[in-house]
Amino acid sequence: MTEKILAVQQMQDYIAGHLSEKITLCDLSCIAGYSPFYCARIFKELTGLTPADYIRRLRLSGSALRLRDEQCKVIDIAYDSGYDGVDGYQRAFRNTFGCNPYEYAKSPIPLPLFTPYGVKFKTLWKEQKSMEHIANVFIQVVEKPERRVIIKREKMAQDYWSYCQEVGCDVWGILTSMKSLCGEPVCMWLPEKYREASTSEYVQGVEVTMDYTGIIPDEFDVITLPAAKYLMFQGGQGRILLQKGEGDDMKEREEKKQWVLCPWCGSKTRLQIFRETELKDSPLFCPKCRHESIINAKNFTIETKEARR
Numbered sequence: 001m002t003e004k005i006l007a008v009q010q011m012q013d014y015i016a017g018h019l020s021e022k023i024t025l026c027d028l029s030c031i032a033g034y035s036p037f038y039c040a041r042i043f044k045e046l047t048g049l050t051p052a053d054y055i056r057r058l059r060l061s062g063s064a065l066r067l068r069d070e071q072c073k074v075i076d077i078a079y080d081s082g083y084d085g086v087d088g089y090q091r092a093f094r095n096t097f098g099c100n101p102y103e104y105a106k107s108p109i110p111l112p113l114f115t116p117y118g119v120k121f122k123t124l125w126k127e128q129k130s131m132e133h134i135a136n137v138f139i140q141v142v143e144k145p146e147r148r149v150i151i152k153r154e155k156m157a158q159d160y161w162s163y164c165q166e167v168g169c170d171v172w173g174i175l176t177s178m179k180s181l182c183g184e185p186v187c188m189w190l191p192e193k194y195r196e197a198s199t200s201e202y203v204q205g206v207e208v209t210m211d212y213t214g215i216i217p218d219e220f221d222v223i224t225l226p227a228a229k230y231l232m233f234q235g236g237q238g239r240i241l242l243q244k245g246e247g248d249d250m251k252e253r254e255e256k257k258q259w260v261l262c263p264w265c266g267s268k269t270r271l272q273i274f275r276e277t278e279l280k281d282s283p284l285f286c287p288k289c290r291h292e293s294i295i296n297a298k299n300f301t302i303e304t305k306e307a308r309r
Contacts, residue, residue: 004042004045004046005046005119005120006120007032007033007034007039007042008032008042008043008046008047008119009118009119009120010031010032011028011031011032011039011043011051012047012054012116012118012119013118013291013292014027014028014031015028015051015054015055015058015116016058016116016264016289016290016291016292017264017289017291019055019058019059019062019289020080022082023051023055025039025040025051028043028051039051046119046122047119054116055082056082056092057096057114058114058116058290059081059082060081060092060093060096060097060114061111061113061114061115061173062081062290063077063078063080063081063089063093063101064093064097064101064104064111064113064177065113065176065177066080067101067104067105067108068104068105068108068177068179069179074086074089074090074101074102074105077089077101078090089101090102097111097112099111108177108179108214109214109215110174110177110178110215110217111173111174111177112170112173112174112177113173113174113176113177114173115169115170115172115173115176116290117169118292121283121292141229141230142229142230143227143228143229143230144207144225144227144228144229144230145181145227146210146224146225146226146227147181147207147208147209147210147224147225148207148208148209148210148212148222148223148224148225149186149188149205149206149207149208149222149223149224149225150175150178150205150206150208150216150217150220150221150222151188151190151203151204151205151220151221151222151223152167152171152175152203152204152205152219152220152221153196153199153200153203153221154166154167154199154200154202154203155198155199155200156200157200157201157202157203158200158201158202159202160187160202162202163200163202163203163204166200167204171204172185172204174217175204175205175206178206178208178214179208180206180207180208181207181208181209182207183287184287185204185205185206186204186205186206186207187202187203187204188202188203188204188205189201189202190202190203190223194223196221205220207225210224258272258273258300259271259272260272260273260284260295260297260302261302262284262286262288262289262291262293263284263293263295263302263304264286264289264291264293265286265288265289265291267286267288267289269284269285269286269287271284273297273300275299275300277297277298278297278298279295279296279297279298280296281294281296281305282294282295282296282297293305
């Protein structure tokens with residue numbers, strides 16, 4: 001990791017940990033160890049946004065999720081998002097998402113939420129890594145009901161990296177804005193019977209109920225998956241679901257795992273580990289504070305790396 005990437009990542013980490021507070025360019029300069037001018041320049045170079053725009057988009061996206069999920073007053077969310085009043089917040093919300101926050105709170109629609117990818121992860125797809133040191137994180141039996149999945153197909157993608165190169169990473173923001181049965185979007189490799197001609201095996205989507213009547217975004221499709229038991233394999237890079245019958249040995253193993261907590265806010269992440277699990281330099285994402293960390297794990301002991309306030 002170059003010094004420039006490390007500096008911008010430190011600024012991103014600081015923003016994630018202090019999003020509810022006032023953040024100045026001087027604050028970011030102190031964290032990164034460079035002048036305010038240089039920090040602003042390299043931040044825009046690597047993220048495509050100025051620090052102010054980055055913070056604004058991150059706060060507005062978080063406010064949209066609160067409008068969708070919580071019974072909050074718009075004026076309270078406006079103040080929490082750093083605005084002096086409702087008028088400025090309304091203008092910013094409409095300019096960013098094309099709708100009024102009051103209308104959105106009453107009838108949520110898919111929105112292009114901002115997904116703050118850490119710059120330290122953006123070059124991972126270029127690296128060729130051996131699989132021999134990849135650790136198993138956990139295997140769990142999960143029972144899924146019959147459900148519909150709103151998916152975005154592509155043409156050639158066979159995995160996460162090739163999918164992002166085809167469709168771009170912004171699709172995750174749209175999926176995140178749609179309320180999911182499992183609390184987050186999903187990545188999946190489609191069996192042949194669910195694929196259309198000249199479309200990708202790998203897709204991303206969001207699981208919804210069978211009676212879902214909401215908006216389907218343009219260029220998205222809907223498939224129906226049957227109720228079944230699945231084996232869920234989860235590691236630092238995400239989850240894989242395989243349909244499977246229930247097994248007693250899997251139930252026993254499921255009882256011997258624990259959740260990994262976010263080193264920033266202390267909330268439960270979506271990562272669970274067994275005592276025998278060993279992780280080295282594994283990415284950890286917190287869905288609550290949206291902070292990315294790098295962790296090591298062994299014998300239920302978690303060591304956090306690159307998680308600085």
